[in-house]
Ligand SMILES: Nc1nc2c(ncn2[C@@H]2O[C@H](COP(=O)(O)OP(=O)(O)OP(=O)(O)O)[C@@H](O)[C@H]2O)c(=O)[nH]1
């Protein structure tokens with residue numbers, strides 16, 4: 001996999017001014033982004049969110065998941081601290097793509113959970129590959145992070161890239177009546193960590 005830095009620009013948002021950095025995977029043609037705020041070169045661990053693309057949640061206000069709320073919350077937390085980065089990876093549907101995610105949602109409408117739906121379609125439960133991050137982290141000079149996530153696999157993946165995760169910051173937001181089962185499956189089958197009782201299997 002070859003990830004090439006392309007260009008940067010300003011991105012004004014309701015939470016303040018971010019810098020937007022574009023990268024291209026020259027093999028797949030996929031385009032990835034990093035939004036940064038503040039000075040990347042202080043040597044302090046970087047407040048960071050690794051966000052997997054979710055068109056339905058991030059852009060279309062879907063309540064089937066918690067992605068949109070998590071993205072906004074990350075931008076808000078970075079703005080409060082004045083320094084941080086969101087790595088926006090184009091791994092729609094945990095790596096299966098948008099149309100397959102719609103197929104998976106259809107199976108979920110018929111009773112499957114998110115993991116069963118992926119498996120019925122012939123995919124693994126989580127097909128994401130975090131090696132995309134390596135060049136992006138190197139480009140920004142990131143050596144250590146405070147990672148906003150509930151997913152221990154992300155922590156492990158970042159550590160395997162040689163980046164120190166000095167802290168995992170729970171990133172729990174966006175619970176609603178439509179995503180209770182989704183959160184419950186994340187906790188029960190995918191190992192996500194939730195500090196409060198959200199996502200407990202007993203909720204189903
Ligand atoms: N295949 C599939 N993907 C989904 C489904 N719901 C959300 N996604 C995708 O899941 C990805 C987000 O992953 P999550 O497992 O929700 O959370 P995470 O990023 O691993 O963990 P956090 O850092 O705690 O948010 C996005 O790419 C979504 O498009 C679903 O039902 N099926």
Ligand SMILES: [Zn+2]
Pocket residue numbers: 054056057058065066067068
């Ligand atoms: Zn989502």
